[in-house]
Amino acid sequence: MTTVTSPLAGRVVGLGGVPDPVFSGRMVGHGTAIDPVREPVAAVSPVDGVVASMHPHAFVVVDGEGHGVLTHLGIDTVQLNGAGFEVLVRKGDAVTRGQPVVRWNPAEVEAAGRSPICPVVALDAGAEELAEIREGGDVGVGGTLFLWT
Numbered sequence: 001m002t003t004v005t006s007p008l009a010g011r012v013v014g015l016g017g018v019p020d021p022v023f024s025g026r027m028v029g030h031g032t033a034i035d036p037v038r039e040p041v042a043a044v045s046p047v048d049g050v051v052a053s054m055h056p057h058a059f060v061v062v063d064g065e066g067h068g069v070l071t072h073l074g075i076d077t078v079q080l081n082g083a084g085f086e087v088l089v090r091k092g093d094a095v096t097r098g099q100p101v102v103r104w105n106p107a108e109v110e111a112a113g114r115s116p117i118c119p120v121v122a123l124d125a126g127a128e129e130l131a132e133i134r135e136g137g138d139v140g141v142g143g144t145l146f147l148w149t
Contacts (some may be wrong), residue, residue, distance in 0.1 A: 014135035042100035056085035
């Protein structure tokens, strides 16, 4: 079983609270989402594993069981072409849960007219594979978001 923890501090809003039908419709996968605190922060790895995909606005870490967890920093942030994001690791790097991966400022993303809400998605997982999915409340960095069985 994989415990997926929060890469950011903020308020859990669930995928239904994501202003993007691809995420809210669970087309990318099941999971939850965080409305982050509005201050410069480093998004951290939600699991121990290897960075399988790395973009300034999004990253995937695959754990030892082959579970890929996508962290997407804001909505439509790909259009910022990396501006305001500082990548701290590379694709192929081994990371530990809680290790900083990308430094960014959700307030700047919001000021640029985009939502800073961050989906955290279990890629290629069926709904029945996830348990104890958080859908609300405040969460700190490293707080449990869901279990992947």
